[in-house]
Each structure stands twice: as structure tokens, then as C-alpha cells.
Amino acid sequence: MREIIAAPTPGLDLRRHYGHHQTPAIRAGGLIFCSGMVAVNPETGEREHGTVTSEARRIFENLKLLLESSGSSLDRLIQVHAMIYDRIEYDVLNRLYRQYVPNAPPARTVMSVQIEAGFKVMLDVIAAA
Amino acid sequence: MTLQRDVIAPKNPAFDMSRNLNLPLSSAIRAGAFIFVSGMVAIDPSSGERMHGTVAAETRQALIALAQVLEAAGSSLTKAVKINVLIYSMLEYNNMNEVYREFFPDEPPSRTVCGARLSGGSKVEIECIALA
Numbered sequence: 001m002r003e004i005i006a007a008p009t010p011g012l013d014l015r016r017h018y019g020h021h022q023t024p025a026i027r028a029g030g031l032i033f034c035s036g037m038v039a040v041n042p043e044t045g046e047r048e049h050g051t052v053t054s055e056a057r058r059i060f061e062n063l064k065l066l067l068e069s070s071g072s073s074l075d076r077l078i079q080v081h082a083m084i085y086d087r088i089e090y091d092v093l094n095r096l097y098r099q100y101v102p103n104a105p106p107a108r109t110v111m112s113v114q115i116e117a118g119f120k121v122m123l124d125v126i127a128a129a
Numbered sequence: 130m131t132l133q134r135d136v137i138a139p140k141n142p143a144f145d146m147s148r149n150l151n152l153p154l155s156s157a158i159r160a161g162a163f164i165f166v167s168g169m170v171a172i173d174p175s176s177g178e179r180m181h182g183t184v185a186a187e188t189r190q191a192l193i194a195l196a197q198v199l200e201a202a203g204s205s206l207t208k209a210v211k212i213n214v215l216i217y218s219m220l221e222y223n224n225m226n227e228v229y230r231e232f233f234p235d236e237p238p239s240r241t242v243c244g245a246r247l248s249g250g251s252k253v254e255i256e257c258i259a260l261a
Binding site: 001019021022023024025026029030031034036111113115116122126 | 211
């Protein structure tokens with residue numbers, strides 16, 4: 001059973017706004033697989049470029065909306081691929097990250113990659129449904 | 130209870146990258162409800178050699194290889210739940226996206242795309258988790 005999870009707010013539908021050929025998230029086999037999350041305004045879809053801290057905060061707030069709309073939550077993250085534009089900001093990301101997953105944080109891999117549209121952060125998440 | 134873990138080999142041995150490119154990986158593993166597929170690159174279906182081409186051409190060949198591996202596991206692209214696309218430059222995002230959409234006409238899987246330095250001169254690599 002493979003269930004499409006629609007964007008909980010209009011701004012989070014990146015397929016509609018930017019033509020990214022993807023679904024916000026899919027529920028399957030007790031897990032929720034989210035598409036890479038970037039800092040966009042949850043109502044308008046407008047890109048909100050900023051610092052690693054401001055982008056990561058926006059992403060976590062959007063992720064919260066997405067997961068809670070599908071019956072999950074930030075407490076139920078299993079695995080996170082945290083992508084940043086430059087390893088030099090590793091500690092900056094961590095400072096914000098630990099605020100959102102204070103207890104029993106998920107498994108995580110951080111990698112330095114090129115992210116779409118000049119963003120500094122992207123989170124790729126698998127959560128328990 | 131121990132979860133069963135099965136190694137999946139593609140039917141066409143040309144797509145078996147561990148054999149042809151001497152890599153310590155399985156093309157795919159079935160575990161529980163899921164198939165976990167290794168990053169697939171553009172492979173020549175007759176020789177098993179890497180095919181180097183444009184991002185559009187490599188995306189097409191990598192997705193053909195991915196489909197073959199999923200089919201060998203009794204799954205298919207329509208059962209994919211999560212896809213990660215790695216491309217050598219995010220400037221080529223749209224060139225990848227245009228070919229990609231042909232393979233997923235409706236209800237595309239969740240996806241993450243990022244730019245990374247790939248091995249062996251490939252421009253595109255695609256990994257996947259699918260329902261078995």
C-alpha cells in the first residue's frame with residue numbers, strides 16, 4: 001500500500017510551484033518518506049533564502065506541518081540526511097538541529113552537496129507513520 | 130524475529146554493477162516490505178559498460194536500469210516510494226527533471242535531488258526505495 005500525502009499547505013507543493021516531479025511525501029509500510037525539504041514559505045511557496053539557521057528553522061517548521069498532517073511528528077523521525085552547502089557550517093546546523101530534536105534524535109548523516117536554487121540546507125527525512 | 134534479507138540480481142547481467150564494475154555492492158536488497166536499490170548509473174544494456182552522455186541521456190539509461198532491477202525483485206517504478214537523484218551539477222536540474230517525468234506519469238514518488246561529485250565520470254546516479 002502506497003499512499004500519497006498531499007501538501008498540508010499550498011506553499012509546500014513544490015511540484016505545483018516549481019515543477020519538481022515529486023510528491024511531498026509517501027506513506028508505505030508503516031513509514032513516511034518525505035521529499036527533500038527546503039526553505040519555502042508554507043503559504044505562498046516563495047523561496048526563503050537566508051542563513052543556515054533561518055533556512056533550517058523554516059524547514060523544521062514545514063516538516064512539522066507535513067508530518068503532523070499525516071499523523072506523525074518530529075518525535076517520530078527515523079533517519080535524516082542533512083544536506084548543507086558547506087561543511088564549515090556544520091556546527092551552525094547542529095545548534096538549530098538539536099532544538100528541534102532534543103530527545104532521542106534520529107539516525108543522521110550530514111553531507112555537503114549542491115542544493116537547488118542556491119539554498120544552504122535541505123533535509124531528507126524518513127519518519128515512522 | 131529476524132527479518133529476511135534477500136539479495137536481488139537483475140535478470141540482464143549487464144545491469145549487475147557489482148560484477149561488471151567490480152564494486153562491493155548488491156544491485157538491490159529485499160527486506161521486509163521494501164526493496165532497497167543501490168545507486169544506478171547509465172549502463173549500456175549490451176556490454177555492461179558505463180555509458181557517458183548528456184544528463185538527459187544518462188538519466189534515461191539509469192532509470193531503465195533501475196526499472197530492470199525493480200522488476201527482477203517483483204516490484205516496479207510505480208511502487209517506488211523514495212528516490213534520490215545525484216547529479217554532477219544542479220545547473221542541469223531541468224535536463225534531468227524533463228526525462229525523469231516521462232518515467233513517472235502519475236503519482237511520482239517522493240524525491241530528493243542534490244548535486245554531488247560522482248565516481249567513474251557519471252553525471253547522474255539514482256537510488257531508490259520501493260515497495261516489494
